[in-house]
Amino acid sequence: MDRIGTPKEVTRGIYHIEIPTPFPVGPVNVYLLEGDFLTLIDTGPLTKEAWQTLSQGIMQIGYELSDIRQIVLTHHHVDHCGLLERVRQSSGAHTLAHSKAVPYVEANEEFMAYHARFFYELYTESGVPEESLIIIDKFHNRTMSFSERSQIDDCLKHGQTLPHFPEWQVFYTPGHSQSQISLYRAEDCVMIAGDHIIKHISSNAFIEPPQDQSANRPLTLVQYRTALEMCADKEIDIILSGHGEPITNHRELILQRLQKNWIRTDALLRLMKDGEKTAYELTTLLFPHVYQKELPLTLSETLGHIDLLQILHQLEVKRRDGVLYYSL
Incomplete structure (x- = not known):
């Protein structure tokens, strides 16, 4: 990739702009699709630096922000959608995303209150100490400071074609996020994957609450593995990720990711040989150097x-005083 902000045509009709973020993951990649309906894929976070970089990058490609007709979000995380409302206001663009992105992007108050309750209960039953539960509000407040309330005009579903771009197909690829989609152009085997597949790091299968409050929480790592296997079955020459370099060896990389999952499950089994443990205790042992700083991700x-x-029936679970304890 070129230096941050310098746009580059990565393949036919697709321009890449690297946007700075304040997060440990580093810069985020957004993409501009040329055509009769100029389309922006993701926006970057709500910061002055990101806005300047995005605006200048679009100008260097030869367009103005006002030329953007359509915005597609790969998922609802703020490093990908934080500038959505500013771009909408500048362009009048139509916004598209998966339906599960809607309550996050629109900052639905009822949903966000439920979201907070869900994580408080999840962290409590995981054995997180009371003094550490404040991380829930801190993490949420810091994250939301890099976004603002916006709206989704239409929702995208797995298997449909992207409006105004019949050569592009939408894939639902959940795991990292419940709203995560990828776009696939079969004619030249190109995928725009958001954070579904990243070359230099394994995407975190982040726990999220079910949007149906009566349902069980999604098994995000199971979802993620299934979505990876779906992509491994596709002919893909290049994957354009949400972060880092393009991927040209997707099957090899996916196999490595799947194998790494089992290495970590084996590590968990070893940690439980000397007795039962909570999810929080296992997190502190698996990630001793980063769990305090990155508790939402590591947990x-x-x-x-x-x-x-648990799917493999290798664990027993007991609940005591509202906390879950796992043993072999």
Whole structure:
């Protein structure tokens, strides 16, 4: 990739702009699809630096922000959608995303209150100490400061073609996010994958609440593995990711990701040989150097692997005083 902000045509009709973010993951990639309906894929976070970089990048390609007719979100995380409302206001563009992105993007108050309750209950039953539960509000408040309320005009479904771009097909690829979609152009085997597949890091299968409050929480790592397997079955020459370099060896990379899952589940089994543990205790052992700083991410990772082991009937679970304890 070129330096941040320098646009580049990565393949026919697709321009890449690298947008700075304040997050540990580093810059985010947004893409401009040329055609009769100029389309922006993701926007970057709500920061002055990101806005300047996006605006200048679009101008360097030869367009103005006002030329954008359509915005597609790969998922609802703020590094990908934080500038959505500013771009909408500047362009009048039509916005598209998966339906599960809607309550996040529109900051539905009832849903966000439920969202907070869900994580409080999840962290409590995972054995997170009371003094650490404040991380829920801190993480949410910091994250939402890089976005603002916007709207989704139409929702995208798995298998449909992208409006105004009949050569592009929508794939629903959940796991990293419940709203995660990827776009696939079969004629030249190109995929725009958001954070579904990233070359230099394994995407976190982040725990999210079910939008149907009566349902069980999604098994995000199981979803993620299934979506990876679906992509491994496709002929893909290049994957344009939400972060980092393009991927040209997707089957090899997917196999590595799937194998790494089992390495981590084996590590969990070893940690439980000396007795039962909570998800929080397992997180502190699996990620001793980062769990305090990245608790939402590391706990999600641990719970995902616990889910895999439970599916295989390798764990027993007991609840005591509202906390879940896992043992072999």
